[in-house]
Each structure stands twice: as C-alpha cells, then as structure tokens.
Amino acid sequence: TQLLEQSPQFLSIQEGENLTVYCNSSSVFSSLQWYRQEPGEGPVLLVTVVTGGEVKKLKRLTFQFGDARKDSSLHITAAQPGDTGLYLCGHPTSYGKLTFGQGTILTVHP
Amino acid sequence: KAGVTQTPRYLIKTRGQQVTLSCSPISGHRSVSWYQQTPGQGLQFLFEYFSETQRNKGNFPGRFSGRQFSNSRSEMNVSTLELGDSALYLCASSVNMNTEAFFGQGTRLTVV
Numbered sequence: 735t736q737l738l739e740q741s742p743q744f745l746s747i748q749e750g751e752n753l754t755v756y757c758n759s760s761s762v763f764s765s766l767q768w769y770r771q772e773p774g775e776g777p778v779l780l781v782t783v784v785t786g787g788e789v790k791k792l793k794r795l796t797f798q799f800g801d802a803r804k805d806s807s808l809h810i811t812a813a814q815p816g817d818t819g820l821y822l823c824g825h826p827t828s829y830g831k832l833t834f835g836q837g838t839i840l841t842v843h844p
Numbered sequence: 845k846a847g848v849t850q851t852p853r854y855l856i857k858t859r860g861q862q863v864t865l866s867c868s869p870i871s872g873h874r875s876v877s878w879y880q881q882t883p884g885q886g887l888q889f890l891f892e893y894f895s896e897t898q899r900n901k902g903n904f905p906g907r908f909s910g911r912q913f914s915n916s917r918s919e920m921n922v923s924t925l926e927l928g929d930s931a932l933y934l935c936a937s938s939v940n941m942n943t944e945a946f947f948g949q950g951t952r953l954t955v956v
Contacts, residue, residue, distance in 0.1 A: 776848070776934050776947025777887075822887065829899040829941045830877040830892030837886055 737761075738823055740835035748843050750812050755838045757823035758805045764825075766806045767832070768797055771820040780808075813842045846870065848937050848948035856954045862923040865951045869916050869937030876918040877945065878910060881932040890933075893918055894940070925955045 739758045747753055757766065765784040769777035781790050783799035783806060790797045794817075796809040810817055818841050824834040849868040857863050869876050877900075878890040889902040893912035910920040916937075922929055932952050936945040 774949065776936070776949055778947070779944055782944075824887075826942055830875050830894065830936075830938070830945075831889045831900050831902070832877070832879075832887075832936075832945060833889070834887040 738825065738833065738835035740821075740823055740838050742838060743836065744839050744841075746841045746843070747813055749814055751842075753810050753813055753840070755808045755821050755840075756805065757807070757835055760804065762803050764803075766799060766803075767824050767826070768806070768808055769822040769824060769834075771822060771837075773819075777820075777822055810840075813840075815842045815844050818842050848935060848946050850933075850935050850948035850951050852951060853949065854952045854954075856956060857925050858956055859925055859927060861925050862921060863925060863953060864919055864921045865933055865935075865953070867918045867920075867935030867937075867948060869918070869935075870946055873937035873939055873946075874916050875938045875940050875943075876912055876916065877936045877938075878918070878920050879934045879936065880904070881934055881950070882930075887934070890920065892941075899941075922953075927955050929953065930955045 741756050767782045768780045771777040781797045786801045786803045788799040794811045798807045821838045822834050824832045851866045875894045877892040879887050881887045891910050892900040896912045907923045912918045932950045934950045936947045938945045
C-alpha cells in the first residue's frame with residue numbers, strides 16, 4: 735500500500751495569509767489528486783497532477799508535483815474564509831480505489 | 845446534470861441492527877465506489893462495483909457488503925452494527941476506473 739502523509743494536520747489562519755499543505759510518500763506515483771471537502775459535503779476534485787515538476791494553478795491555488803513524483807504541495811495565496819475545509823491528497827490505485835492522506839483541516843478566520 | 849445522490853442523509857441505529865445505504869450515480873456512470881470516513885482513520889475504501897460486479901474490495905470485515913443493480917444504482921449493507929461503525933459513508937461514481945470520481949454528500953450513520 736502506498737501511504738500518503740499530509741502535513742500539517744490542522745491549520746488556523748487569518749484572512750489574507752498564505753499557506754502551504756504538503757503530501758509526501760516514499761513511493762512514486764503515476765498521478766496525484768487534490769480534493770477539498772466542505773462540512774456536510776463529499777470531497778470535490780480540485781486538480782490532478784501527472785508529470786514530475788508539474789505546476790498547476792487554479793485561481794489562488796497553486797499545485798506542484800515533485801520532480802521524483804513522490805510528493806506534492808498545495809499553496810493558497812491570500813486565503814479567504816471560503817477556503818475553509820478539509821484538503822485531501824489522494825491517488826488512484828486499482829479498480830475504482832482512491833487512497834487518501836489523512837487530510838489537512840484548514841480554518842480561515844475573517 | 846444531477847450529481848451523485850445518497851439516501852438517507854442521516855441514520856441512527858442500535859448496536860446489533862443492520863443498515864442499508866443507497867447511492868444513485870450520475871447518469872452514464874457505471875463505476876460506483878464506497879468509502880468510510882472517520883476522524884481517526886480518514887477516508888477508507890470499502891469496495892467498487894462496475895456493471896453489477898464487485899471488482900475491488902478494501903480491508904473491511906464481511907459484515908460490510910454491497911451490490912449494484914442493472915441501472916448502476918448501488919447499495920451497501922452493514923450487518924450486526926458496532927459502535928465503531930459510526931461514520932460518514934460516501935459513495936463516488938465515475939465513468940470507469942481512472943476517470944474523475946464524483947462524490948455524493950454521504951450518509952451520516954450513528955450507532956448507539
């Protein structure tokens with residue numbers, strides 16, 4: 735089983751601050767996905783990264799896949815209260831199975 | 845296009861009872877996966893169905909079972925409920941494996 739370690743587990747910041755969430759493993763991945771889950775909802779896919787060194791941007795969110803494809807990061811610029819939620823990294827393995835990290839609970843205070 | 849629908853949204857059951865949860869995938873999606881989410885263990889894969897066949901199974905006891913119907917709707921059943929089964933149960937549908945998975949809102953099961 736390819737384990738994913740996310741850090742930090744909890745993040746509480748003020749509106750306007752920047753933050754970075756990390757997803758690490760000792761295994762090489764063909765792809766990594768990032769999800770956001772809001773209270774009372776299921777996870778929603780934000781991005782899939784597949785190429786080592788790849789950088790993808792989604793408005794104020796920047797996703798990076800490590801050169802060796804063993805790690806990834808999510809950077810949020812000028813966080814807003816609407817960014818509050820659980821951020822999960824995951825990767826698809828065998829049939830229909832996604833393996834997730836433990837997640838990072840982000841709280842952005844107005 | 846309608847999303848993934850899970851029913852019921854909330855459920856309270858007593859230890860020893862059994863429960864059935866339902867998931868209606870997005871129209872045209874034939875793959876349905878189930879996950880259990882708890883604060884301690886995070887999101888754990890239960891099983892995946894495609895065209896009424898279970899193709900993959902996670903590390904859960906035999907009390908957890910599922911099935912898929914010809915219209916791709918899926919149900920999961922948990923028998924002899926234990927307190928530790930209290931969790932958010934999520935279903936995800938996709939066209940096939942390795943395509944984007946769309947999650948439902950989940951069923952919050954509380955076992956008392």
